[in-house]
Amino acid sequence: MSTKFYTTLTVATAAALAMAGTSASAHHSRTQQQCVAVTEAQVNAQFQRFNDGFQTRNPDVMVPLFSRNAVLLPTVSGQMRTDAAGIRAYFVDFLPNAPFGTITESETTIGCNMATRVGNWTVRLTNPTTGVSTDVPARFSFVYTYEDGDWKILHLHSSARPN
Numbered sequence: 001m002s003t004k005f006y007t008t009l010t011v012a013t014a015a016a017l018a019m020a021g022t023s024a025s026a027h028h029s030r031t032q033q034q035c036v037a038v039t040e041a042q043v044n045a046q047f048q049r050f051n052d053g054f055q056t057r058n059p060d061v062m063v064p065l066f067s068r069n070a071v072l073l074p075t076v077s078g079q080m081r082t083d084a085a086g087i088r089a090y091f092v093d094f095l096p097n098a099p100f101g102t103i104t105e106s107e108t109t110i111g112c113n114m115a116t117r118v119g120n121w122t123v124r125l126t127n128p129t130t131g132v133s134t135d136v137p138a139r140f141s142f143v144y145t146y147e148d149g150d151w152k153i154l155h156l157h158s159s160a161r162p163n
Contacts, residue, residue, distance in 0.1 A: 035112035036146045043108050043115040046144055046151050047101070054099045059091035067145050067152040075123065075138050075158040098126040103140075113146040114154075120161060137161040 053062045063084050066072065072081035074090055081087045106119030118141045126133045143155035 057095040062091045067154045073157040096128045100124045115144045
């Protein structure tokens with residue numbers, strides 16, 4: 001695993017403020033964002049929290065893990081989920097399969113109140129009727145944001161890994 005540290009600069013925001021006739025530097029001093037310190041281990045622990053949520057099989061445990069602006073592009077659904085109701089509906093259908101994720105390799109990137117973890121994982125699914133388990137090798141991208149005093153999933157994309 002490796003970690004890349006970076007600082008973000010919102011040039012588009014500054015340009016928009018300048019076009020609106022507002023001093024970007026004056027606006028910046030009023031709205032300067034405080035960056036929350038986070039380590040690679042803390043970012044990686046977010047996956048454990050997600051996987052623990054899987055184990056509850058309760059969609060109402062999963063939904064609060066996501067940002068209010070989240071986008072979920074799940075492995076076993078072609079539908080993009082962009083609100084709490086859609087994310088919940090996905091997990092209502094998915095969690096009966098008793099999913100358990102195991103990350104096999106990943107890269108973590110940390111920024112100001114944002115972090116990403118991308119890589120490969122295997123998701124074990126168990127058919128609720130037959131009890132037969134199947135391992136689904138997949139790729140994933142978790143993008144986390146610091147929101148309301150907690151790390152939340154802003155974006156999650158998972159797709160079956162090609163052979």
